[in-house]
Amino acid sequence: MSNLARKLRLTDYFTLAWGSMVGVGWLVVMDDWLLRGGSLGAVLGFAIGGALLFPIGWVYGRLVAAMPDAAGEIAYTAAAFSRPISFSTGWMMMLAYFIVCPWEAVAVGRIAGYIIPALDSIELYRIAGRPVYLPHLIIGLGLTALLTTLNYRGVRLSANFQNWTSFGTLALFIVFVSLGASQGSLHHLPPLFTHTPLVSFLLVLQIVPYFMTGFESVSKAAEESTPEFRSQGFLKAIWMAIFVGIIFYTVIIAAVAFVAPWHELTYDKFMTAVAFQRAVGSRWIVNVILAAALLSLFKCFNGNFVAASRLLFALGRRGLVNPRVGLIHPEHQTPSMAVLCIGLVTAACMLLGDAILVPITEVGSVACAIGWAATCAAYLSMGHSGKLPGHSILSLVEWSVAGFGLLVAIAMMLMKIVPAIPGHFSGYEWLALAIWIALGALARRRKPVS
Secondary structure, rough: OOOOOEEHHHHHHHHHOOOOOOOHHHHHHHHHHHHHHHHHHHHHHHHHHHHHHHHHHHHHHHHHHOOOOOOOOOHHHHHHHOOOOOOOHHHHHHHHOOOOOHHHHHHHHHHHHOOOOOOOOEEEEEEOOEEHHHHHHHHHHHHHEEEEEEEHOOOOHHHHHHHHHHHHHHHHHHHHHHHHHHHHHHHHOOOOOOOHHHHHHHHHOHHHHHHHHHHHHHHHHHEEOOOOOOHHHHHHHHHHHHHHHHHHHHHHHHHHHHHOOHHOOOOOOOHOOOHHHHHOOOHHHHHHHHHHHHHHHHHEEEEEEEHHHHHHHHHOOOOOHHHHHHHEEEEEEOOOHHHHHHHHHHHHHHHHHHHHHHHHHHHHHHHHHHHHHHHHHHHHHHHHHHHOOOOOOOOOOHHHHHHHHHHHHHHHHHHHHHOEOOOOOOOOHHHHHHHHHHHHHOOOOOOOOO
């Protein structure tokens, strides 16, 4: 189907999946998580919400092994449903990945400003009351240019960068959690729930899809595995990423609530760092946390950049959008035009500054839940009709697992759009979603390439 370079191994797929999943939310919006659910409510929300993703991960593992196509959800839905459904699914999933890129590009400026306060200067303008600083823009644009260059020049360069930043993040995470938690107290944990237990749990569960999105990014790089790579490795990488993601999120939330009285810190900038500094009584642990956050930001940005560029490439290759974005660089064997497009649009969206950080979580949650639901539905449809490559009709167990995954994805989607449920979409989120749908309508090609 293509001549994308085949250089990815199991470790690369794990760091792509987990690295795309875990960014800097644990530093930047920890206050939001704890205010939504309380210490126990937030832990339960991520633990149970993450565990509910295993059936969806299983479906992806089966599909990517049977259909190793960079199109991912586009390919799966195209095999089971109509062309408009295939495009719509792919377009929504691209939002889930792409929207992370400007988020991280903006966040790196905020973190740099925390390390060097002098960077919070030269205000250019304000959006929604939030200032946009020139040094922040320069740093974010520089990182965007770096990752665009890496992904343009070769998937192996991008994978090496992903591996170093992922394992570096995990190593520093173990260091600061171990040292900080030794100074904590159970008396810091209350309130365990900020609302009633059920409402607290649901408010956190609503955002889990956004912060756990990334395990399925494995499918976008399926065509780039080494020739000797075994197809079973895709499911291994996906499930490892989900498991490590659950452990990471629940441990960091519990640690922040344990090391200091968290309810007193919710108005502090980067409360995760503030909590550990108060527990240890020294600034050095803040530097360790910020170093971990920067590495985590780099890998999350890069992983979602890879996934978004491959989806855009696949849309172009299938003639669903302008075919020029489906071109492959003859020397580097990368989707070069798609990479450049993602880089340029990320840079443009950065101009929105911090104003994009609030509604982005909500819209991303629905976008990925739509993609997960469509993928599970496509698997069930192909399993029923016998169209799944290399497989016969699904067994009862396979039906049950995929059906449960479909129900989970639909429930996560409804939790954000049904007005009766606390934490549903506000007008800003609906507006952002409507703008993305309108852009898709403009970009979509009505006829396939001949």
